[in-house]
Amino acid sequence: MIEVSDLTVRFGGVTSLDSMSVAFEAGTCGLIGPNGAGKTTFFNVLSGFVRPASGTVRAFGDDLLSMVHFRRARWGVRRTFQTEQAIEGLSVFENVALAHEHARLAGRSRRADVLDAISFVGLDADPYGRVRALSAAQRRLVEVARAVVGRPRLVLLDEPAAGLPDEETVSLAEVIRQIPGRTGALTILVDHDMSLVSACCETTAVLDFGRLIASGPTADVLRDEHVIRAYLGTAEVL
Ligand SMILES: Nc1ncnc2c1ncn2[C@@H]1O[C@H](COP(=O)(O)OP(=O)(O)O)[C@@H](O)[C@H]1O
Numbered sequence: 208m209i210e211v212s213d214l215t216v217r218f219g220g221v222t223s224l225d226s227m228s229v230a231f232e233a234g235t236c237g238l239i240g241p242n243g244a245g246k247t248t249f250f251n252v253l254s255g256f257v258r259p260a261s262g263t264v265r266a267f268g269d270d271l272l273s274m275v276h277f278r279r280a281r282w283g284v285r286r287t288f289q290t291e292q293a294i295e296g297l298s299v300f301e302n303v304a305l306a307h308e309h310a311r312l313a314g315r316s317r318r319a320d321v322l323d324a325i326s327f328v329g330l331d332a333d334p335y336g337r338v339r340a341l342s343a344a345q346r347r348l349v350e351v352a353r354a355v356v357g358r359p360r361l362v363l364l365d366e367p368a369a370g371l372p373d374e375e376t377v378s379l380a381e382v383i384r385q386i387p388g389r390t391g392a393l394t395i396l397v398d399h400d401m402s403l404v405s406a407c408c409e410t411t412a413v414l415d416f417g418r419l420i421a422s423g424p425t426a427d428v429l430r431d432e433h434v435i436r437a438y439l440g441t442a443e444v445l
């Protein structure tokens with residue numbers, strides 16, 4: 208369980224997260240909100256790229272914010288980025304192996320872990336072929352493989368379906384749904400595709416202008432008038 212208390216992040220005059228308090232219990236949890244709501248900032252805080260002005264984050268009882276960046280990777284924080292991070296000139300295997308290296312999984316078989324992660328995401332490509340030759344959807348799977356390789360405890364997926372055609376999104380949903388069962392990691396999914404969020408997440412939290420405006424069972428949250436208003440400007444549109 209991830210318990211977030213009173214988390215505030217400021218960049219100059221902008222308050223990107225405003226006293227955010229929420230718990231992500233287990234499984235795959237959704238985090239949604241309009242552009243600029245603070246979703247990526249929240250991931251940046253968890254992964255150690257951004258230091259909050261105040262607040263705490265306890266992850267399975269550990270004080271995440273007191274750990275330096277590289278210790279969080281070893282602890283098991285993994286993420287994907289909104290912009291693609293796979294290294295084109297390296298092979299699929301090498302890209303996933305780099306994430307494994309980062310996590311410093313002593314005593315584990317790196318090769319077996321890496322091949323296992325690649326097979327888990329269902330990447331239909333030669334693991335020793337270069338990422339350059341892959342389609343956009345396949346690269347997205349490489350990034351998910353990087354996030355799940357080895358022994359992750361917290362997997363953060365930042366808009367993994369952005370730009371993917373519907374068909375590819377459906378198979379990505381299948382992979383995301385299986386992450387917690389397969390790896391034991393709590394997974395937080397940020398995406399604008401509500402069918403993906405509904406398919407993967409039993410619970411969902413909603414940010415708007417850095418504030419938490421709703422959280423709970425996904426179906427209830429998506430019906431909440433504050434949420435509809437935040438997305439559409441008016442509750443009457445639906
Ligand atoms: N490094 C930064 N420097 C200044 N402002 C930032 C920085 N990161 C995010 N912000 C601002 O914080 C707000 C939230 O951004 P972000 O977390 O990227 O939103 P989301 O991912 O929900 O679209 C935006 O107003 C954005 O401009």
Ligand SMILES: [Mg+2]
Nearest residue numbers: 246247248289
């Ligand atoms: Mg973002």
